[in-house]
Amino acid sequence: MNAALLSLDDLVIDIPERPTGMALDFPLRPGECWGLLGPNGAGKTTLLHTLAGLRRPRAGQVRLDGDALHRIPRRRIAQRLGLLFQDHHDGFPSTVLETALIGRHPFLRAWNMETAQDHDLARQALSRMDLGDLADRQVQTLSGGERQRLALATLLTQDPPLWLLDEPTNHLDLHHQVAVLDLVRQEVTSGRRAAVMALHDLNLAATYCTHLVLMYPDGGMCWGRTGEIFHVQALERLFQQRLAVINSPEGPWVRPVPGSRRTPA
């Protein structure tokens, strides 16, 4: 079995003004793709930011390659894990290529300029995200979906072994949703990488994730292999929503039953 990239040791995320929830305790190994499912406000983003070391947990700790995350310099963390944010802020004008190139920052010393090789990596990442022709465009002129793919291209340029993805399919059309998730699966099944992603689409999560974490608004947590976790009763309780199940050869598919929103018990 592969050594864990990241370990969650009795980790309780810190959501202000919410009672302490359940502790998460499992390792993330290369070859695994974890999906975070839960309603708005359940703490998916908070968990991803905690795993990236951007916020401190309320209890427990995160270990990266065996070392406590908060003891590791940011630069070394950035060489090992990358985070795709839900929103993108650009501040000052810059081009698409410049934005992808910042992914090389953790690997360059203060006085280094980006080399031809760094430019190559950024170009390749842009092509993989279908943005090759837009390299010289100003970021402000991109559509929401193009901006999202550019953020993924920056992550590809950074090329860390652990990908933390906050709603990676945000703003994407159906074709690009599948393209991005295919890319994640391809990278993860190569055995070099692990991914953790917050998703809203249950069927995409069931299709692409090897493991799932169900995050309940009261702080309850439930995790395991997708086949063991993806049960309609659990999902109905998670989203306070009745679901119809369609059994297919690839596994169960769920769809919401219209007009069946439950009031929280």
Place this chain on the structure above:
Amino acid sequence: MSGIESAAASARTGWTLGLLSVAAVASVLSSVMLGSVTLPARDVAAVFLGEGSELARLLVLELRLPRTLAAFATGGLLAVAGALMQVLLRNPLADPYVLGISGGAAVGALLAMISGLGLVWISGSAFAGALLSTLIVFGLAHGTGSWTPTRLLLTGVVVAAGWGAVITFLLAVRPSPELPGMLYWLMGDLAHARGNALPWFTLIVILGLALPLGRSLNVLARGPLQAAVLGVSVRRLEWTVYLLAALVTAVAVTTAGTIGFVGLIIPHMLRLVIGNDQRLLLPASALAGGILLTLADTLARTVIAPEQLPVGVITAMLGVPVFLYLLYRSRT
């Protein structure tokens, strides 16, 4: 192809800095030539070669060149301070004058002057004032949320107004024969800034410290969380830049009073032409800020000669329209 790209980037850097250096020399020369008596270029050249008439030597070496060099360094400092604050606040409206940082430095310097202390104390006291002002503005404007332009500018305006009141109070309780001179200095005046190496020393040291931070600043300009995820120690970098920006402002204010808007105009104009890579923008700002203030001071000395205007009047006349334009464009 990418090799060509990185080569093209360094060629662009070379061209930009080369052109600005030529313009810098030209601005210094024209400033030395122009004045109450206009000296032709060959007379100035003669003085630099160790020849020339007594009057020309006096005008160039004793009067005009020291003032011109002080103007150049001060302009460079102000532009670099503006560029640094704009990255910290991720807002092109940031400027040491607009944010009230210059006001804090002026109060510090004035207190030391009234107490009759020497230049080192004046500089140190100005630095303390600038630092206090920086902490107030950046602390209040940040709060829990992000730095919106409105919140930032309101904080800056109120802090600047507060310092203005303190300055008036100080001048009222300690009227001195130098009052008109002090008022001129507060408006931004280079008449007494000569033969002082501090601004040049500071400018060179600051560029030496800030350039290796350039790429980190580029990443920081995209937001603190994004920067942290890409390996920047955000808190440490922000504190370093706060300190550098306050120090630069303090030296500029001690040299030439509160000159506004150089830090606003220069980075904005340069960004339109050369983009927002701090590794190029910071040295280019130093040069262009120097050029702007040198030319503005030449104008201030000549436009109503033999009387002189405080140079702050000229930069404000240029800066206020640019500021209003930026504010208009930032409405979203």
